[in-house]
Amino acid sequence: MSVSHTTRRIAATAAGAALLAGGVLIQPWTADAAADVPTQLNGYALSxxxxxxxxxLVDRADELPGDHEQRAHTLAxxxxxxxxxxxxxxxxSDIYNNCHENGADHRGGDGDPLFECNDPAGTDIWQVGIHGVQVAAVSADQVSTVLPGSSVDDALVASLSDHGVDPEGETGQAVRNGSQRLQQGWLAxxxxxxTVAVAQAAEAECLSGAEASWCFSTGTATWPSQYRYAPDLATSLAVVSELEQAYADMLDGVVADAPAETPVEDAPTTSVPTADTATAQATVLNTGGIGLNVRASSSFSSEVVGFLQTGEQVTITCQTVGDAVHNGIAGWTTDLWNRTDAGAYVADSWLDTGHSYRIPGIPDCADLDSGVEPTAEPTTEPTPEPTAEPTTNPTTQPGGSLMVPPGELVAVRQGQGHYSQWTDCGPTSAVVVTLAMGITPEGWDPNAPVHAIQAMREPAHMNVSADAHVNGTSSAEVAAGLASYGISTREVHTTDEILSAAQQGKPSVINGMTAVFPWQQDLSDPSYQVAHWVALLGYDxxxxxxxxxxPVSSVDANQVHRATEDQVRAYIEARGWSLGVIAE
Incomplete structure (x- = not known):
């Protein structure tokens, strides 16, 4: 997930990640409404x-996740x-839009509720609201995660109402029944x-020590607010601390704390693990400073019985399937939940368990509750069949049907908010293939993949300048990037060779045309087609x-996709020829 800049360098998307989302309450301002708000910040007068x-923002703080302290931090x-x-x-009263069209920024559609930023070149960055962040940052997944029990339409109605637009009026109905892009603008x-999305991204990219280049600046002539509040990390942290105290004081008079955390001994429990029951340890992933709710069951609608912070350890006693939960920072979604030794439930998408889904040896909660013993692991390793020589071929996965490389299959989006994001399909695909081969790319961080993408693009790898926005990637440069990690490749020019390699579990970076695959892509026009690289990882x-x-999948569609042979062939051959770089 990443924030970046355009003309004034205002915000950007994530990493897919969970990305940035802008929030604003458009209501008439009165002096009384701001009576308890500080008059200055970091020594500068507030307007x-x-x-x-x-x-x-404080007036809606009761809907924010977390307790009093956590809400104050999120707002800060x-x-x-x-x-x-x-x-x-x-x-x-200004319905703010900052539209990046045709390679340039301009303030477009201010005050127009139905404005849609559009760039035929497919490189638009449309930023809205007082947080000035990209529209693509908010999705239906985030609505269900941040506002449990609310639908997209519920969120649109609330947003329209906050901005003084009648949800039942002509304009309100046009938004509620409008294009996905228009609706995303209003969700943002x-x-x-x-507030939640901005806090997550800013915490992860700027305030946690990552110090992305777009976070701080000392220039004053063209950007005085950056100089006043974010010339460097130390000043920024001091400003956040000052804001945190101010919001804590304001919240005292507006909203009560969330229900107190249930003591461990009182947490709901359906079974008490015995001493010899298998357990596993997991760590809470980066929550962007927001924290993680612990619930009474594997459902959003269940009671919040506890709260965890980034880096905290939990003990898992069993696992179960429940509501799908999207991790907006890491960019993945899973329906797996973990029951802790306290009998409460934590969404697996926000935990580092060391496994991509189920943990071997940890029972399903239904089996544990019914007394079914998990299958015992063999005490000794079975004697392997002799082989003529060791093999490094990709392994056959469950059921013997899934042919994939030996590493991890990770979905990574190229749209990380950095300068070259819209020409980084090649570097991003190369990062994905490198991970699939079991190699960790330079700068890899699942919460901030932009660093690995940029490292893959740098001269030491692809010889494509990291700041050359207009430069795409050739097949030779893809091969060079993979070779820098010791991965041998061969370039092929027939679709059959590409498909055959996938059937053997050999990944490849393949060229084709956007808008051919059926899933949602980050394109200003869904029918727009341009040369594109994707990672083909294997075969079932x-x-x-x-x-x-x-890499150009939308936030909602950021996953390892399944495609038919006809779909893959159509993608590869859409330009009239076939081109792939196979890793071996």
Missing amino acids: EAERSNMRL VATWWAIKEGPLSIPA RHAVLG AGTGEYLVVD
Whole structure:
């Protein structure tokens, strides 16, 4: 997940990640509404618009996750980003749009609720709201995660109402029944969705020590707010601390804390693991400073009985399938939940268990509750059949039908908010293949894949300048990037060779045309086609499907896709020829 800059360098998407989302409450400002908001920050006077927007965010704080302290922190981080970028100072009545079209920024559609930023070249960056973040940052998954029990339409109604637009009126209905892109623009303006997403991204990319290049600047002439509130990390942390205290004081008069955490001994429990029951340890992944709810069951609608912070350890006693949970920072979704030794439940998508899904040896909760013993592991290793020589061929996965490389299959989006994001399908696909081969790329961080993408693009690897936005990637450069990690490759020019390699579990980076595959892509026009690289990772002989990671997949569709042979052939041959770089 990444934030980046355009003309004024205002915000960006993630990493897919969970990305940034802008939030704002557009309501008439009054002096009374901001009476308890500080008049200055870091020694600088706050404008009436800035104070009003802060007050308005507080008014919706009861919908934020976490307790009193956590809500104050979330608001503080989100406000730091918004005020140093500038949009927080925009009058609340201004429906802000910053549209990057045809390679340039311009303020477009201000005050127009139905404005849609569009760039025929497919490189648009449309930023909205007082947080000034990309529209692509918010998805239906995030609505269900941040606002459990709410639908997309519920969130749209709330956002429209906050902005003074009648949800039942002509304009409101046009938004609610409009294009996905228009709806995303209004979801991005939702106060709670925006605040949470902004805080997660800013925490991960700027305030946790990562210090991305777009986070800090000392220039004053063209960007005074950056100088005042974010010239460096130390100043930024001090500003966040000051905001945190201010919001804590404001919240005291607005919203009560979330229900107190249930003591461990009182947590709901359906079974008590015996001393010899298998358990596993897991670590809470980066939550972007927001924290992780612990629930009474594997459902969003269940009671919150506890709270965990990034890095905390949990003991897992069993696993079960429940509501699908999207990790907006890491960019993945899973329906697996883990029951802790306290009898409560934690979503697997926010835990590092060391496994991509089920943990070997950990029982299903239903079996544990019914007294079914898990199958015992053999005490000694079975004697392997002799082989003529060791093999390094990819392994056959469950059921003997899935042919994939030996490493991890990870979906990575190229749209990380950095300068060359829209020409980084080649480097991103090469990163995916490198991981699939069991090799960790330079700079790899699942929470911030942009670093590995940029490292793959650098001269030491692909010889494609990291800041050359117009430069795409050739097959030779893809091969060079993989070779820098010791991966042998061969370039092929027939579709049959590409498919045959996949059927053997050999991954490849294949060229074709966007908009051919059926899943949702980050294109300004869904029918727009341009030359593109994707990673073809393997083959499922049981279903006849191929495994594909498409770097231009939308946030909602960021996963290892399954595609039919006809779909893969159509993608490869859409340009009139076939081209692939196979890793061996």
